[in-house]
Amino acid sequence: MAGIVIAFKDLSLTKGILNSDWVGWYHFETLLTSSNFYRVLRNSLLLSFYQIVWGFPAPILLALMLNEVRHLAFKRVTQTIIYFPHFISWVVMAGIVMSFLSPSTGIVNYVLHTLGFDSVAFLLKPEYFRSIIVSSEVWKEVGWGTIIYFAAISGIDPTLYESATIDGANRFQKMWHITLPGIAATIVILLLLKLGNILDNGFEQIYLLYNPMTYATGDVFETYTFRIGLQQGRISYGTAVGLFKAVVGFALIMSANSLARKISKKSIW
Template sequence: MGIASYFIKNRWLYAFLVPGMLYLLVFKYIPMFGIVIAFKDFSLTKGIWASDWIGFDNFAYLFKSRDFYQVLRNSVLLSLYQIVWGFPAPIVLALMLNEVRRMLFKRVVQTVLYLPHFISWVVLTGMIVNFLSPSTGVVNMLVGAFGGEPISFLQEPAYFRTIIVSAEIWKDLGWGTIIYLAAMTGVDPTLYESAKMDGASRFQQIRHVTIPGIASTIVVLLVLRAGSILDNGFEQVFLLYNPLTYVVADVFETYTYRIGLVDGRLSFATAVGLFKGAVGFVLIVVANRTARLLGKQLW
């Protein structure tokens, strides 16, 4: 069968690819030509191509800026906290739910845990502000009931990362759990039967059958998460941070927004975004190769 005949035979399958490919082309690849702004003194009146070239001046200024290192530290630390605490959470919960034998209870729990995924960050941050309010918040009411003084959680840098990471875990826990539960359905049931015949306990079956069965899914998701280690999300941070918490809350997304759209320094903001994208590309390549080399030896 020739290439032309193959495409004709599977034309409807490729037709389904067209909307996704158009989306990637229009919103992902064509805008990449705009990175040339990072190497120019961009002027809205002159346009992209007529603006003056300044080479790597924006990057030189970026690496000399104290704000850059603060933003880099905040972005990396926030992502590491999310990986350390947030990445294992859906795995543990999926393993627990997989051991539940009452299907009704299992489905109800899955539904309840999955619902927060559909709550927008605008609504969720409003809930957080209300819960943590120093005057009317439920949390501070409990603190007062035990004789403590009200705490302005959202104005204290020490609490910001804990609040953000906890909110993200609560919001995305159900989604991650469903992914791992779906992966567990692909584990061969005969492996569990063989383990039982060998006298394996439930914990040993989890350790030697279930976890190795979903190891590839864990590795893939970990690689994707490692590649986006500088991506902390814009909405949740922007809606919760304030000048009092900039020292721990300011990440690349909010920093780029302020210097690009608020201050109008579009060239410098593009340089920041290009640096972030380059680091993300390197990280995901390294993580992918590391996973290929060590993935088979993990379990």
């Protein structure tokens, strides 16, 4: 936390943190007036919005569907297959994505070519970049996310399902009126945590897949900070960007927690 002071100084590695010149809000003013700021902010918010819309419900739906599977062997094999991508590093996963989307040898372009379409350089097209990021994120993490919801489902009282069966409820009605309300608290808490990290888009994934051609839609706060702070040596400015992210994230999670407590009576604290 003490390192936050770097954001208010013109850091000199020879003078050190304490002896560097104090510049106050200069770096924040530079950030807010920069032509790149609104592009980076828009990209970060849009990516997070798409990840919440598509990525957040995915493990919930998958957990609900797998919970209804009665063939134990099939259920276990399916769980193992969908969990596996979580343990693959983004370096390897990015290589797989690049292989799939390669204009010359990728399986996606092979299918397009077979159907009579021209090959598409997906990773060089800004309009496809967000879809690639979101879909690869869902593919990698959806299985791991189901573990939390399986744990929540296992805590539901089995007698509720037995009573519903006696009352004539079908499997969909049990899922809608028992399973979903039973895991509602878990869903709310995870959603609040997701909202608190709305400006965190995953540096490693984006850094490995983006390029100057896709900066227009793919450049987010993590990659912008890396380029400015480390590659260009503007450490104080990069710290200011990071502090801005942290403050916005804190404000969002406080607001979302308060709103959730008022609406659903469920919150983190």
